[in-house]
Each structure stands twice: as structure tokens, then as C-alpha cells.
Amino acid sequence: MSWLTGKRSQSEIDGTQTGRSFRRRTTWCWGMRPALPPCERIFHAVMVDGIWIGSWCLLIALSDTGRVLAWQWSGGETTAGWKALLEQIPSPGVLVTDGGSGLPSALRQAWPHTQHQRCLFHLQLNVTRHLTRNPRTRAGRALRQLVMQLSEVWDEDAAILWQLRLDEW
Numbered sequence: 001m002s003w004l005t006g007k008r009s010q011s012e013i014d015g016t017q018t019g020r021s022f023r024r025r026t027t028w029c030w031g032m033r034p035a036l037p038p039c040e041r042i043f044h045a046v047m048v049d050g051i052w053i054g055s056w057c058l059l060i061a062l063s064d065t066g067r068v069l070a071w072q073w074s075g076g077e078t079t080a081g082w083k084a085l086l087e088q089i090p091s092p093g094v095l096v097t098d099g100g101s102g103l104p105s106a107l108r109q110a111w112p113h114t115q116h117q118r119c120l121f122h123l124q125l126n127v128t129r130h131l132t133r134n135p136r137t138r139a140g141r142a143l144r145q146l147v148m149q150l151s152e153v154w155d156e157d158a159a160i161l162w163q164l165r166l167d168e169w
Helices: 010-016 021-023 077-085 103-110 120-131 138-152 156-168
Strands: 047-052 056-063 068-072 092-098 117-118
Touching: 010 021, 021 103, 047 103, 068 077, 077 103, 117 120, 120 138, 138 156
Parallel strands: 047 092, 092 117
Antiparallel strands: 047 056, 056 068
């Protein structure tokens, strides 16, 4: 654990020049394959996202309580990869995503009755990427401010008011 979480090299940990003794003592670790128990509970909302680790993409599904429900290694955020992930979990009421490619098609195939919602954080991140944190134009500043106000929408009345402001913009 100290090697995984620390800054010392393998050779520094075992006091040798190559770290070979350390690797020999820990070879049993590399044969372990972590596994999650099958998810049988139906959640109201499930959040999914992908993270690149080297040349592989790890697709992860979380419950609305933050519990990891399933993961799937994939060559990318493809329809096949997302479908393999979704098929490990019972269909929830809502799926929250970053809007990545391949997912809408997989959702229609695996969970046709599940509602799809964009992740607010990713939506704001995408807008900031295009407008920057300090847009130059007045219209850009107004739009970015409006998008950031989405975090304050908690009920239907606030959503309607926000939509009216967007229409006015």
C-alpha cells in the first residue's frame, strides 16, 4: 500500500537496487481481479461516465447514493461498451450522463423506457469550454451566467423561469 499511495520506488521500499524482491513478494496481487456483486436493486437514478486510463476506457455506473454499481472496460465510449455496462444493472427511472457518444443508442437498446438527463456539471463545463470563463462579448457573458444559474433550478417553477430567461436571451 505504501508503494501504491506513496512516492517511494520499489527499490527504495525493499532496500535493493532493482526492486526485484518487492515485485516477487507482491506478485500475488497482480492476479487478483476485483469484482462487484451483481446489482439487483432498482435505483431511481443511475449516473454513468467514462474515464480514460492509458489506451483503455473504464465505463462506470453509480447509484444516486454514490455507490459503484458496475464497471466495464472498453476501447472507447462506444455503443457496445455502454450496452455491456447497462446490461449489468436493472433499468432505473433516469440515467444521468455527460452526453457522450454511443450512449443514446445503447440506452435505446438496453433500457428503452429509461429517461435520459444530461449532467449539469458536464453541461456547464462544455459551455465554459466554448465561451471561456471570461467571455468577451456581452451576449457570451449573459449566456454563461444564465447557464451557471442552472445550478439554482430545483423545482418546476424555477425551471420554467429559467427557460423564459433563455428564450429572452
